[in-house]
Amino acid sequence: MTLKTPQTTSDNDKAGRTPDALEQQLVLELRRGLITLTVLGALRQPAYGYSLRQHLAENGFEVDQGTLYPLLRRLDGQGLLDSDWNTEGARPRKYYRLNARGSAMLETLRGHWHAMAEVVETLFASSDSEEGDTP
Amino acid sequence: MMTEIIDRYVFAVTRYLPTKQRADVTEELSSSLLDELENRFGREATDDDLVTMLKEMGPPETVAASYRPSSQYLIGPKWYPAFRRTLKIVIPIEIVVLAAYVVMSYLRGTGVLDAGEAFDPLDAIFTVFGLAFDIAIYTVGIIVLVFVGLERSDSEAEPEPEWDPRTLPAPYAEEDTVDRLGSIVAIVLQFLFLGALLRYRDQIGFVVVPGEPPLLNDIVQANLPWITAVLVLGIAHAVYLLWRGSWSVLSRAADFFLDLAGLFILWWIATDIRAATDDLLAAGLDERLVELIHNVTIGSPIVVFLLIIVGHSQVLYRMVARAQDSRGLVHDS
Numbered sequence: 001m002t003l004k005t006p007q008t009t010s011d012n013d014k015a016g017r018t019p020d021a022l023e024q025q026l027v028l029e030l031r032r033g034l035i036t037l038t039v040l041g042a043l044r045q046p047a048y049g050y051s052l053r054q055h056l057a058e059n060g061f062e063v064d065q066g067t068l069y070p071l072l073r074r075l076d077g078q079g080l081l082d083s084d085w086n087t088e089g090a091r092p093r094k095y096y097r098l099n100a101r102g103s104a105m106l107e108t109l110r111g112h113w114h115a116m117a118e119v120v121e122t123l124f125a126s127s128d129s130e131e132g133d134t135p
Numbered sequence: 136m137m138t139e140i141i142d143r144y145v146f147a148v149t150r151y152l153p154t155k156q157r158a159d160v161t162e163e164l165s166s167s168l169l170d171e172l173e174n175r176f177g178r179e180a181t182d183d184d185l186v187t188m189l190k191e192m193g194p195p196e197t198v199a200a201s202y203r204p205s206s207q208y209l210i211g212p213k214w215y216p217a218f219r220r221t222l223k224i225v226i227p228i229e230i231v232v233l234a235a236y237v238v239m240s241y242l243r244g245t246g247v248l249d250a251g252e253a254f255d256p257l258d259a260i261f262t263v264f265g266l267a268f269d270i271a272i273y274t275v276g277i278i279v280l281v282f283v284g285l286e287r288s289d290s291e292a293e294p295e296p297e298w299d300p301r302t303l304p305a306p307y308a309e310e311d312t313v314d315r316l317g318s319i320v321a322i323v324l325q326f327l328f329l330g331a332l333l334r335y336r337d338q339i340g341f342v343v344v345p346g347e348p349p350l351l352n353d354i355v356q357a358n359l360p361w362i363t364a365v366l367v368l369g370i371a372h373a374v375y376l377l378w379r380g381s382w383s384v385l386s387r388a389a390d391f392f393l394d395l396a397g398l399f400i401l402w403w404i405a406t407d408i409r410a411a412t413d414d415l416l417a418a419g420l421d422e423r424l425v426e427l428i429h430n431v432t433i434g435s436p437i438v439v440f441l442l443i444i445v446g447h448s449q450v451l452y453r454m455v456a457r458a459q460d461s462r463g464l465v466h467d468s
Binding site for chain 1: 162201
């Protein structure tokens with residue numbers, strides 16, 4: 001019988017999270033703000049809940065079902081998407097697609113996203129060069 | 136079985152949603168879950184696969200919460216501090232009032248709830264604990280309802296109230312924090328004392344001949360406006376401290392002068408009573424009792440004076456020490 005070696009607590013944060021768990025949480029927080037942007041971007045082509053989730057995952061952006069499905073309804077409610085039931089397939093599916101208002105919002109958000117990414121990169125670059133300068 | 140599990144799950148989710156959304160969400164979520172199941176586990180998916188998948192998705196209430204973007208708070212961060220503050224003030228007031236009520240029942244010799252019954256200590260304890268618990272629960276409930284109402288009526292579109300960082304209170308030391316319970320007790324006791332004084336103003340004194348005004352009552356009556364004024368100012372001061380939350384040099388000074396005013400009235404009354412000792416003896420009061428009254432009129436102002444000096448000197452010492460400390464810091468820098 002092998003005993004499970006308890007993970008050393010010295011690496012854990014004050015809440016007792018391991019570095020891995022902490023990383024996972026921080027990445028999750030980072031992505032949370034981007035979900036709306038990616039979903040709006042992907043919905044330039046019509047898609048239903050599961051197909052959209054698949055599409056995002058195939059492109060490296062996994063979103064929980066419990067997050068994605070409610071988000072679609074919220075964006076629909078905010079008037080950024082149009083939705084239609086399609087009853088032709090094996091089961092009825094609700095298709096979502098970006099409308100004119102959503103497209104305009106997507107362009108605005110993209111502008112913000114690029115500007116933010118640029119700022120963050122500039123900040124990294126300046127602190128990288130400062131680090132290089134210090135003896 | 137599989138569709139039954141999905142139906143149960145979807146039903147559980149939609150129970151938390153507004154009625155008009157339920158049908159649409161039910162259809163969409165069921166369809167999405169079946170898609171998910173088929174694509175992940177194929178057509179041969181088992182109940183266990185489905186259970187695994189639903190557990191990954193999360194408990195129904197959590198999923199339902201994601202469908203509702205609007206406030207999930209009963210009392211949100213905007214109102215919570217005020218809510219806590221209200222509870223911290225109201226509950227102790229009720230407990231102090233209840234305690235005062237029990238003491239009054241004891242003095243009157245009646246039961247706590249039924250004035251027809253005799254005072255029974257054990258019964259009083261049980262009754263009071265029961266009452267305190269009931270009152271606390273009701274109060275919390277009512278205060279929660281009020282704040283939920285405020286939270287709901289407070290639309291998000293409403294602009295934040297104007298505020299200015301310059302008007303925020305200056306940071307204060309821990310020892311300058313007002314003792315809330317102390318202030319509440321002070322308010323209630325002064326209020327009760329004032330009420331009793333005004334209610335029984337004609338009966339205070341020594342009853343020698345039944346039916347006639349009690350001896351010394353005229354002294355009490357003559358000083359009543361001054362006593363009332365000091366008590367009202369004392370209550371106002373305690374309410375102000377409770378509202379402000381911290382002591383300042385000015386409020387310390389006001390506290391000291393209120394105590395001195397009280398002492399002055401006490402000394403004035405004591406002097407009047409001493410001047411009337413001959414009348415007391417003439418009215419037939421026992422000589423030893425009159426001597427005791429005489430001694431009390433001399434002793435009580437002295438005791439109160441010493442208490443005031445001791446109470447305030449501690450604060451004065453701290454204030455001087457702190458002033459010296461800060462001067463020291465200025466020199467050091």
